Amino acid sequence: MRATFIILFLLSSIQFTFGQQLQLEISGSANFDNAMFTVKEAGLDFASVLENESSVLLTLFQSDDITKKNNPNSKWRIAIYKQDDWSDDLLLEVKRAGSGKNIGNNGKTNIHGGENYQVIRKTEGLFFEGMGEIRDIPLNLKLSGFSVTMGAGSHNSRIVFTVYEGW
C-alpha cells in the first residue's frame, strides 16, 4: 500500500515537472534594407558590416494556465541555429539588445546571456537564459562578409529558435 502511494506521488511529481508548456514567439522583421548596400566610390567594396537595429522581438510565455499558476518562475534557455546555403564567409550574428518585460508584473526580468553578438551557425548553440514569462525581448542582427564579388542577388536565411526547460 505504501509503495503504491509512493509510486502515485512520484508520478504526480513527474507530471507537474513535465507539465510546463513554454512557448516562444518572434515578431518583427529582420530584413537588411537594399539601400544599405552601397559602394561609396568606384573601386571599393561594400562597407564590411551592416547592423540591423531591428524591431525583432522575442516573447516567451506559458501556454498552459495551470502550469503558469503552479510554476510561474520556471527556468528556460533559448538555443538558435540557422538554415541556409550561405558561404562560410557570410556571417550572421545576433545579440539580445534588452531584457524585455515580465508578463503579469512590473518587476525586473530574470534574464542573462546573449548580450554580445554571437555568430549564428548551422548547428544549434545556446543564445540566452531566463526565468518566467518575459515579453518583447529586443534582438539585433549583424551581417558581415558580403562583397560585390558575390554578385547581385537575394540571400535568405532562417533562424530557428528553440526554448528548452532548465538552465
Next chain:
Amino acid sequence: MGTILKRLLLLLIGVNVFATGAKAQLNTGGELEVNFLIPPIALLDIEPGINNTIYFSVSSAIESGASPQIENTNNESLWLNYSSALEGNLGSRIIIAQIAGENLPEGITLNVEASQYSGVGDGQFGQPTGKVALSTQPRTILTGVGNCFTGDGVGNGHSLTFSIEVEDYSKISSVGESSFTILYTISDN
C-alpha cells in the same frame, strides 16, 4: 479498496504517459526569416581625379626630312578603378572608351592601352584588349569584367597608357591647341 487504487494508479500512469509523450512538444520554438538583396553595381572612375589631363606636343622635325616629334609632356599616370556586381544571368561586362565632343585633328591617331590588373581588390577583373585607337565611336578596352572591385586610387585597377601617332602626314596641318575628352563606360556585355 485495492481495485480502486489499482484503477487510480493505471489512470495516473495513463495521464503521465500522455504528459511524457507530449513533452516532445513542450519545448517550442520560433523562426525568423532574414533576407537581404545585393543590388547590381557598375561604377567606374579615373584616378587620381584631381587632374586627369594628359598633354602631348607635336613639334616640327629637328632636321629636314625627319618626322615631327611627339612628346608626352607630363607623366601623370591615370588608373581605371571599378566596382562590379552582376545579376546571375549576366556573364560579364566590358569597359569602353570613346572621344566625346570634338574629334581628333586629321592625320592624328590617339591610342589608349589598359594594363593588366594590379592592386588590392578582389574578384574577376577585366582583361585588356591591347592598344586601341580612339574615336568618337565606343571602343572596348577591357572585357570579361565580372564580380569584382579593383581597389581605390592610383596603383589600383588598370593603368592607362596614351600614345599619339601620325597616321597620315598628308593630312596634318597646324591646328594650334586641341583638347578632347575621353569618356569611359562600364557596360553589360
